[in-house]
Amino acid sequence: MSSPSDPIEQLREANPVPSAPEFDWGLVERRLTTDEPLVVRRRSRWPLGAIALCAVLLGLVVAIAPWSGSNDFLARAAAALGPGSGGGVLYERWERTGPAGEGVRATNGPDQLWIEAGAPQRYRLVLQPSRAGEAAPANEAGLAAAYGVALGFVGRRGVLTRLRRTLAREPLEVGGQLQEREREEPTLTFVPPEELWSMRLSIEAQGTPPLPGPHEQLYPGADPVSALRAALVEGRAHDAGSSRLDGRAVERIDFDPQPLPADAPPLPPGVKLPHDSLHAYVEAGTLRPLEIANGESTYRILAYEHLPATRANLALTDVRAQHPDARVVHIRR
Amino acid sequence: MAVRIDDERQFEESFRALAGHVYAYALRRADPDVAQDVTAETFLIAWRRRGRLPAEPLPWLYGIARRVLANERRSANRRAALEAHIAAQPARAVSGERHGLLEALARLSERDREVLLLTAWEGLSTQEAARATGCTSAALAVRLHRARRRLAQTLAEGAAEADPTPPTHPVPEVSA
Numbered sequence: 485m486s487s488p489s490d491p492i493e494q495l496r497e498a499n500p501v502p503s504a505p506e507f508d509w510g511l512v513e514r515r516l517t518t519d520e521p522l523v524v525r526r527r528s529r530w531p532l533g534a535i536a537l538c539a540v541l542l543g544l545v546v547a548i549a550p551w552s553g554s555n556d557f558l559a560r561a562a563a564a565l566g567p568g569s570g571g572g573v574l575y576e577r578w579e580r581t582g583p584a585g586e587g588v589r590a591t592n593g594p595d596q597l598w599i600e601a602g603a604p605q606r607y608r609l610v611l612q613p614s615r616a617g618e619a620a621p622a623n624e625a626g627l628a629a630a631y632g633v634a635l636g637f638v639g640r641r642g643v644l645t646r647l648r649r650t651l652a653r654e655p656l657e658v659g660g661q662l663q664e665r666e667r668e669e670p671t672l673t674f675v676p677p678e679e680l681w682s683m684r685l686s687i688e689a690q691g692t693p694p695l696p697g698p699h700e701q702l703y704p705g706a707d708p709v710s711a712l713r714a715a716l717v718e719g720r721a722h723d724a725g726s727s728r729l730d731g732r733a734v735e736r737i738d739f740d741p742q743p744l745p746a747d748a749p750p751l752p753p754g755v756k757l758p759h760d761s762l763h764a765y766v767e768a769g770t771l772r773p774l775e776i777a778n779g780e781s782t783y784r785i786l787a788y789e790h791l792p793a794t795r796a797n798l799a800l801t802d803v804r805a806q807h808p809d810a811r812v813v814h815i816r817r
Numbered sequence: 818m819a820v821r822i823d824d825e826r827q828f829e830e831s832f833r834a835l836a837g838h839v840y841a842y843a844l845r846r847a848d849p850d851v852a853q854d855v856t857a858e859t860f861l862i863a864w865r866r867r868g869r870l871p872a873e874p875l876p877w878l879y880g881i882a883r884r885v886l887a888n889e890r891r892s893a894n895r896r897a898a899l900e901a902h903i904a905a906q907p908a909r910a911v912s913g914e915r916h917g918l919l920e921a922l923a924r925l926s927e928r929d930r931e932v933l934l935l936t937a938w939e940g941l942s943t944q945e946a947a948r949a950t951g952c953t954s955a956a957l958a959v960r961l962h963r964a965r966r967r968l969a970q971t972l973a974e975g976a977a978e979a980d981p982t983p984p985t986h987p988v989p990e991v992s993a
Contacts, residue, residue, distance in 0.1 A: 491968040494918050495937035501844045504837035509829065511853060512836065512860040516825060 572793020573801055574599050582781035594786055598800040601790070606801045608659040659803030672803045672812070680803060680810045726768065729775060733768035828864055832874070836860065838939075839878050843886060845938050851889055858885045876941060876948035883931065883949070921971040929964035936961060 579593035592612060599607040657674040670682040724736040739762040761779030766772060776783045791797040799805040804812075839859050843852035859882040863870065871877045922930055935946040947957035 491918075491965055491972065492933065492937045494972075495922070495933060495968075498918050499845070499938045501841045501938075504841045505844065507836035507840040507856055508853075509833050509836055511857040513825075513829075515857045515861045516828075516864055 572601055573791040573797045574601060575787060575789045575791055575800070576785060577787035579784045579786065580781055581784070600798065600801050601793075604661040606659070606661050608657070608801050608803050608806065611656045611658075613655065657803060657806075659801070670814075674803060674807055674810065675813075678807065678810045680807060680812045682812055682814045724763065727765070729765050732774070734765040734774060735768055737764045737766065739763065828867060832860060832863060835875055835878060838875060839882050842879055842882050842939060845934065846886055847889065851886075855882055855885045855889060871948070873945075873948075876945040879935065879939060879941070879949040880951060917972065917975050921968055921975050924971050925964065925967055928960070929967055932957065932960045933964045933968060
């Protein structure tokens with residue numbers, strides 16, 4: 485008998501566990517019994533979201549730098565934000581407004597990120613506690629599990645309670661390295677008063693980005709600019725004209741939807757493509773990014789600066805340098 | 818629509834029937850011991866989130882299991898474990914074609930592999946697989962399309978390697 489040519493059909497036939505086996509529910513019951521009373525604090529923002537924002541910002545710089553000679557606005561943007569204006573450390577401060585429960589939106593932050601422009605793209609991220617309390621976006625559950633799972637594993641070592649208590653009232657300060665080859669580098673989380681918890685919460689480990697929109701296209705962060713560069717080369721980013729934002733003169737950049745492959749299944753009714761509503765506002769004079777929105781969340785960029793690669797500025801990307809007296813605690817499962 | 822569960826009995830009534838499916842998911846990707854741990858951990862996380870559970874929880878549970886599994890693999894040299902597991906599959910199989918298929922699968926990125934397997938092994942629809950991976954249906958459709966194409970391409974390359982075309986020109990003899 486010849487095998488089917490459709491790879492999905494071939495995979496179906498090769499399913500090593502074709503039907504659901506019995507599972508001993510007692511194993512679950514024992515886990516529930518030994519689990520401490522728990523109110524998982526779900527952050528409405530997680531570190532990668534912010535890192536993805538950085539990717540968006542970096543991408544934006546690229547998008548309005550010199551790859552599209554056909555557009556006057558882009559040419560001006562290139563002049564204002566070309567490679568010459570880049571620095572050793574990118575610093576950003578922003579607020580995010582997004583879903584925080586059914587029919588509820590909340591603004592959180594301001595959060596901050598310092599990230600090296602060059603390899604290995606060491607970063608330090610400071611996220612404020614969520615103002616939305618226990619409410620969390622409905623679509624976050626599975627995604628937040630990535631961080632929740634990590635905390636769960638930490639909990640086996642008996643430190644979960646402390647970390648959770650800390651994160652509920654203190655900013656989360658976390659650092660690591662973004663580039664692919666450095667993924668095995670442990671992430672450091674500052675735990676007051678003076679500890680740095682070293683955990684392998686690598687970028688890749690967090691899974692694919694949760695939200696539709698730019699994050700998916702820009703992820704992973706090892707080379708986020710290439711995705712937007714490609715978008716620009718393909719003519720999917722363009723100037724959408726002048727506007728005003730909070731009384732300021734701004735220019736809007738729209739990113740066109742990514743086309744489906746010609747033979748892809750049709751979209752379900754009401755479903756939008758990634759990038760469908762991604763846009764950015766940049767300041768008319770300086771062309772600095774002011775706001776990026778993806779249809780679900782809006783990031784208001786309060787600060788966006790390239791800092792020179794001085795020793796002091798590079799130390800801003802380094803959690804360890806910020807807490808030189810902190811004891812490093814290696815958290816292993 | 819979110820569902821709320823208040824006690825363990827209600828949790829068991831709602832979720833016990835799904836345990837086999839989650840266990841099968843883990844078993845397809847890991848050894849039985851790890852699969853048991855992953856399944857129990859997945860339901861522990863579901864329990865912690867009992868105040869706000871999705872009305873159709875299975876894709877959501879797969880999404881959690883995927884992340885639990887990722888953590889498992891990472892701590893124990895994730896990639897090596899996965900490849901070893903997939904490499905072990907042909908030993909249980911009787912077909913060389915299946916060997917080639919699983920080898921091709923192992924060569925794909927984790928992202929491609931997962932979207933293919935959620936569809937083929939877990940039998941999820943595009944919408945369900947999107948919920949399991951936390952993306953839109955449209956994004957999932959694009960991913961699936963690309964993953965299928967890459968799998969087909971990898972399979973074709975594997976077949977070409979296994980059955981090289983004979984040389985079309987004379988091969989010179991090499992004298993000792």
